[in-house]
Amino acid sequence: MANQSGPTTFTGKLASCMNNLQHGSTAKTLFLADENPADFFSLLENFFEQYQPAFDHDAALVTRAVHDLWILLRRERTIDAYEKALHTRKPDPTYWVQPDLHEMHLFDRYKTEAARAHTRSLKNLQTIQKMARDEERWQQQLINEKQKLAIQVERWELTRIKEAPKKMMAENIAEAMKLATENQDVQVDEHGPHIPQAVFVVTEGDGSQHVGIVPTNDAVHRIIGMANQYPQAPVEVVRTYVFGGPVPPAYHWLTTEDWQRTAKDLELRKTLSFDEWRKLAANE
Secondary structure, three states: OOOOOOOOOHHHHHHHOOOOOOOOOOOOOOOOOOOOHHHHHHHHHHHHHHHOOOOHHHHHHHHHHHHHHHHHHHHHHHHHHHHHHHHHHOOOHHHOOHHHHHHHHHHHHHHHHHHHHHHHHHHHHOOOOOOOOOHHHHHHHHHHHHHHOHHHHHHHHHHHHHHHHHHHHHHHHHHHHHHHHHOOOOEEEOOEEEEEEEEEEEEOOOOOEEEEEEOOHHHHHHHHHOHHHOOOOOOEEEEEEEEEOOOOHHHHHHOOOHHHHOOOOOEEEEEEEHHHHHHHHHOO
């Protein structure tokens, strides 16, 4: 079999270059999924108005300065978010361990490198003559720079579209895991004692699906095996299906109305006997 060469189309290459992106502190991409290109272009316009570059070389220096400032602001947000999360987990700094301090130092180093790059770029701007520029000419330079950066905006849009379904599923699963941790394996409500289980199904634009199940089928199997040991023994599993996007054909058996099959962000509840649940789980 020939070696895989990866995506060959322009769009495919743009999307693939964002794979495995994590905290973004070392990212070379201009826009991350949670950033707004409009904020960058607002900075760009302010810098162009301030320095009014009339030549290609000058315009490139201004754009570089804005880029370095953008990265510095990103890394400041990163270290602030990490320190906030660390204080939330461990309010007393005396309980911080070496890995915590190592991560803090690492993020701080990224920030320092970005600050130095920004300082260098500002010094470079001093080479631009401090004289009135031709209004029409520097405005045209601004348009040219925006056109050059258009590919970065497209990359950002592709990343946001690509990651949104996965992000939604991850957030839903995290919330379900939190609830599962806080609650008992067996719940008792108006339906009687039962085992709760959530199934998240996210459909992307290309038709691919991501499925997450909390608690896992293996965990439910163990609970069923111990059912008689609970004060109120469960006799059924109540599944809550949460769909991101339209309901895939494989799940149409859950729907009772035609409109439900095309609805987005639909939530359906299904009560299953242990035998019915085992049949479903065997095919998952």
